[in-house]
Amino acid sequence: xxxxxxxxxxxxxxxxxxxxxxxxxxxxxxxxxxxxxxxxxxxxxxxxxxxxxxxxxxxxxxxxxxxxxxxxxxxxxxxxxxxxxxxxxxxxxxxxxxxxxxxxxxxxxxxxxxxxxxxxxxxxxxxxxxxxxxxxxxxxxxxxxxxxxxxxxxxxxxxxxxxxxxxxxxxxxxxxxxxxxxxxxxxxxxxxxxxxxxxxxxxxxxxxxxxxxxxxxxxxxxxxxxxxxxxxxxxxxxxxxxxxxxxxxxxxxxxxxxxxxxxxxxxxxxxxxxxxxxxxxxxxxxxxxxxxxxxxxxxxxxxxxxxxxxxxxxxxxxxxxxxxxxxxxxxxxxxxxxxxxxxxxxxxxxxxxxxxxxxxxxxxxxxxxxxxxxxxxxxxxxxxxxxxxxxxxxxxxxxxxxx
Amino acid sequence: xxxxxxxxxxxxxxxxxxxxxxxxxxxxxxxxxxxxxxxxxxxxxxxxxxxxxxxxxxxxxxxxxxxxxxxxxxxxxxxxxxxxxxxxxxxxxxxxxxxxxxxxxxxxxxxxxxxxxxxxxxxxxxxxxxxxxxxxxxxxxxxxxxxxxxxxxxxxxxxxxxxxxxxxxxxxxxxxxxxxxxxxxxxxxxxxxxxxxxxxxxxxxxxxxxxxxxxxxxxxxxxxxxxxxxxxxx
Numbered sequence: 192x193x194x195x196x197x198x199x200x201x202x203x204x205x206x207x208x209x210x211x212x213x214x215x216x217x218x219x220x221x222x223x224x225x226x227x228x229x230x231x232x233x234x235x236x237x238x239x240x241x242x243x244x245x246x247x248x249x250x251x252x253x254x255x256x257x258x259x260x261x262x263x264x265x266x267x268x269x270x271x272x273x274x275x276x277x278x279x280x281x282x283x284x285x286x287x288x289x290x291x292x293x294x295x296x297x298x299x300x301x302x303x304x305x306x307x308x309x310x311x312x313x314x315x316x317x318x319x320x321x322x323x324x325x326x327x328x329x330x331x332x333x334x335x336x337x338x339x340x341x342x343x344x345x346x347x348x349x350x351x352x353x354x355x356x357x358x359x360x361x362x363x364x365x366x367x368x369x370x371x372x373x374x375x376x377x378x379x380x381x382x383x384x385x386x387x388x389x390x391x392x393x394x395x396x397x398x399x400x401x402x403x404x405x406x407x408x409x410x411x412x413x414x415x416x417x418x419x420x421x422x423x424x425x426x427x428x429x430x431x432x433x434x435x436x437x438x439x440x441x442x443x444x445x446x447x448x449x450x451x452x453x454x455x456x457x458x459x460x461x462x463x464x465x466x467x468x469x470x471x472x473x474x475x476x477x478x479x480x481x482x483x484x485x486x487x488x489x490x491x492x493x494x495x496x497x498x499x500x501x502x503x504x505x506x507x508x509x510x511x512x513x514x515x516x517x518x519x520x521x522x523x524x525x526x527x528x529x530x531x532x533x534x535x536x537x538x539x540x541x542x543x544x545x546x547x548x549x550x551x552x553x554x555x556x557x558x559x560x561x562x563x564x565x566x567x568x569x570x571x572x573x574x575x576x577x578x579x580x581x582x583x584x585x586x587x588x589x590x591x592x593x594x
Numbered sequence: 595x596x597x598x599x600x601x602x603x604x605x606x607x608x609x610x611x612x613x614x615x616x617x618x619x620x621x622x623x624x625x626x627x628x629x630x631x632x633x634x635x636x637x638x639x640x641x642x643x644x645x646x647x648x649x650x651x652x653x654x655x656x657x658x659x660x661x662x663x664x665x666x667x668x669x670x671x672x673x674x675x676x677x678x679x680x681x682x683x684x685x686x687x688x689x690x691x692x693x694x695x696x697x698x699x700x701x702x703x704x705x706x707x708x709x710x711x712x713x714x715x716x717x718x719x720x721x722x723x724x725x726x727x728x729x730x731x732x733x734x735x736x737x738x739x740x741x742x743x744x745x746x747x748x749x750x751x752x753x754x755x756x757x758x759x760x761x762x763x764x765x766x767x768x769x770x771x772x773x774x775x776x777x778x779x780x781x782x783x784x785x786x787x788x789x790x791x792x793x794x795x796x797x798x799x800x801x802x803x804x805x806x807x808x809x810x811x812x813x814x815x816x817x818x819x820x821x822x823x824x825x826x827x828x
Binding site: 213215216217221222233236243244310445446447470472473474475477478490493508511512513514515517518523524526527530560562 | 628629630631632636637640641644677679680681682683684727730731733734735736737738739741742744745748749752753755756758759761780781784785786
């Protein structure tokens with residue numbers, strides 16, 4: 192049996208039949224999380240030997256496998272003996288990483304998370320899965336089986352999606368390394384690895400093409416409303432009103448509809464329609480469209496109002512209000528910056544590491560967390576921290592996509 | 595994380611009700627502290643607004659949300675929101691049913707299959723002056739990332755309070771749609787998204803895009819409404 196990943200200073204805390212061990216708070220790169228059938232194993236992303244949370248049901252196969260990998264056979268066997276209300280105050284148990292097994296567990300959690308990340312490009316996910324498929328002697332076998340095989344099969348399906356998405360490869364070393372890994376994984380998977388084998392062939396073929404440097408693949412950016420990673424800061428400045436020489440006319444087309452005509456507005460103009468008076472309520476925000484020499488817009492409004500009841504403002508696209516960055520949004524941005532910096536660390540890129548940790552520190556400071564900001568700055572001023580000698584192909588592929 | 599969905603006597607509304615209470619705030623603070631969210635970068639209202647939205651999204655599933663314990667379910671959702679934030683991600687929950695039915699234009703939806711699942715259904719009788727003003731103020735303070743969605747949400751509110759405001763010359767679904775979806779057609783049209791309804795572009799791609807846009811508008815309205823529920827009348 193492999194060594195346990197962690198040593199814990201108290202008996203495994205059981206409550207309502209579940210084991211929940213809370214380790215260290217996450218660092219400036221946030222945490223990474225593996226969820227198998229509702230059993231959660233979370234580690235610090237930048238230092239994945241550190242346990243953040245382990246929350247399992249020991250009566251399930253995956254929960255028991257997690258306990259076995261995390262705390263060893265004795266702990267896993269003794270866990271389901273009954274409820275012991277430990278840790279009721281929310282105090283953290285003292286948890287220490289147990290050497291190479293903790294590193295192997297961290298590697299498993301990070302790579303599985305990357306392989307599962309539906310927001311990432313399929314090629315990045317494939318690379319994470321084939322990295323995950325490399326043998327690791329330090330980790331308890333049952334958990335590996337539970338985590339790895341499903342993701343390798345998923346990678347095979349993803350491979351089919353990306354095979355035709357590019358023509359040229361301008362990062363031959365990365366592409367060939369990924370091709371090698373895909374082929375190796377396909378061999379392991381046998382009949383389930385045919386798409387990975389095709390992907391490997393496609394990667395090799397693309398490296399032989401010569402053209403005006405198209406990127407490795409095209410990121411599949413979504414234009415969905417909430418996929419925007421960050422927003423420009425909210426501006427409290429009021430937008431310009433039309434100049435006096437501008438012509439502005441309002442006309443009620445129906446009880447609920449006002450027609451706005453302006454003689455001059457900047458490109459991409461929008462009209463803000465407010466209820467004049469005490470409430471100053473925003474009734475509508477509608478785009479102007481060109482109509483001959485004029486621009487017009489139609490807005491739905493509540494009934495019972497006349498043109499004298501409206502205040503109209505013309506806005507450019509740049510003047511449109513954007514969502515303010517709340518603390519949670521800044522936290523997310525800071526974590527993402529930290530993950531990018533951690534990737535630079537893993538790749539041993541000192542310059543990128545310094546720049547990215549500095550940016551991460553600034554974001555944590557903006558989010559109101561001086562402790563994590565200081566931790567990020569400390570990393571920015573030190574040498575890149577490699578989590579191991581192994582270089583992950585997924586990091587190299589992710590760098591190509593700028594994610 | 596445990597899954598407290600089982601046969602029981604409670605539904606999503608009970609979970610949302612619990613999320614708006616003081617116990618949910620206390621749970622959020624406790625869980626956040628355990629995970630290491632500290633100081634001014636922690637805002638329980640933001641966390642709970644995401645949780646509220648996640649539950650609503652789950653309620654859109656074809657499988658009814660039935661829970662034994664609203665507090666346990668709400669706690670699980672809060673944990674998911676916190677885990678997502680600690681991974682640099684937003685929390686959207688799961689939506690397993692498309693917002694717009696699959697094929698209005700080609701008779702894919704059965705006539706008379708109208709479903710009363712309006713975003714504002716529960717408050718529709720109250721969408722009088724005060725709620726309407728509060729929601730508009732929230733939209734102004736927390737606009738959508740895309741201006742067309744902000745625009746459509748404002749028109750959506752007008753159409754919710756004044757159903758007879760739907761103009762005759764604006765596209766509307768012929769059948770099989772919910773009132774919410776119908777409102778979104780007009781709202782998106784006034785937001786300038788005319789290509790979503792252009793007969794010359796009729797086809798699967800147009801329907802898919804329209805479906806996505808309607809989903810985005812309804813999600814934004816729901817997030818705004820969730821924030822209103824959490825923050826209370828202004």
